[in-house]
Amino acid sequence: MSAMNWGILGAAKFAHEHMGRAIHAAAGARLAALATSSPEKAKPFKSFCPDLEVHDSYESLLADPTIEAVYIPLPNTLHVEWTKKALAAGKHVLCEKPIAMQAEEIDTLIAARDASGRFATEGYMIVHHPQWQLARDWLDQGRVGELRHADVVFSFNNPDPGNIRNKPETGGGSIPDIGVYAYSCMRFAARAEPAQLRSIIRRENDVDVFAHAFGEMENAAGRFTCSAITSTRLQPRQEVVFQGSEGLIRLTCPFNANVFSQAEVTLVRAGQPDLVQRFPGVNQYVLQVENFVRHIREGAPYPWTLEDARGTQAMIDLVRASEIA
Structure with missing residues (x-):
């Protein structure tokens, strides 16, 4: 072929x-x-x-x-x-x-x-990375008990006024640039959608440079609280935690694997040794292209559709509409 x-x-x-x-x-x-x-x-x-x-x-x-x-x-x-x-x-x-x-x-x-x-x-390349597939599997298996809270932080410092991420006319801002990661990852891993949200947003030159979205999300098992912070004016940081009644799952390099740090996902449960899975050298961009080709050539499943993207954009729209005055 x-x-x-x-x-x-x-x-x-x-x-x-x-x-x-x-x-x-x-x-x-x-x-x-x-x-x-x-x-x-x-x-x-x-x-x-x-x-x-x-x-x-x-x-x-x-x-x-x-x-x-x-x-x-x-x-x-x-x-x-x-x-x-x-x-x-x-x-x-x-x-x-x-x-x-x-x-x-x-x-x-x-x-x-x-x-x-x-x-x-x-x-949306992270869904092709094995650390996210593993995190989703652990949540599906109930490894943390009842999921009660999801916590996401993604930030970097980009004050350059000439950068397209800081221009409203090119769709700049922390919400479209990295909020798409923060909101999508909770939707993907927990198979959840927002139930109710509020947000605090700070802007410079009509572009959001900080956003904190918080509230509740809901999946087949019920509701859990959530918090997602994105910023383009903070020291670089990225971390995701899914916290349940009997344990938690932590991803310390959830978005920029091999760039920010090494991809690593940890399962923490009381009275048991931490289960740590590391993924050195995995290139999620290559996996994304290969899965794209296999989907078209062979009909293989593809983990992120336009319908999935629409769900995240609807959540982005809700974050903006739910801003606390």
Whole structure:
């Protein structure tokens, strides 16, 4: 079976440092094309993928019949537009998160996906990492007893006013940038949805730089309290804890495995030695691409759909609507 040819829309730094390299390294995938009007921006990609074809526009890449799938790392406010254009061009789509700015926009993407007969999803890579699959399995098995609280913190310090994450016109802010991780991980691992939320949000130049969402979530087993703090103005920190009546699960590098630290998940229960699982060298971006290819080629299950992304965006919308004045 031939490798799936991929193209990238835009020479984003993240695409160069992570996803471009992941596509290049993934089994069953081939990084074949990049769309950028700047030859200089293409050079870093050619350093690890010398045969890369460079298109001078996004439209040109989408018109290339040899490209089967595209990865979209554009600014947040462009995700919906270019996902639709890629689907209309007959391409499968992996688009960076958040894939939309409001939940209703994802309804239009679901309709476009279904009409096209192609696969489209949000690049929520952590669900492909074995530490998150293990955490979900432990919760499913009741290893912590009755789940009573979930606690998430994700922060870094990015005060650069020129960065797109600090610009309202490009969909910047801690909520869309990293809240998508904080809220999605609770929904995924605990199979839960928000029941009631309140939030405290602080802004600079019309962009949220700190958000604390708290309240209750609900799954098939009942309700549990939750707390999720995201900030782009704090010392880097990331940690997730699921705390139950008989134990807890702690992830100390839940989001940026091998970048922030080594992925590690620990099960703590009274009177028993801690059970620690470490995952050195696992590349969740490569796993994401390989699972994407297997889903299309073989019909293998894929752990994050547009419907899943819509659930998180609905939670983001709720966090914003529930702000304490």
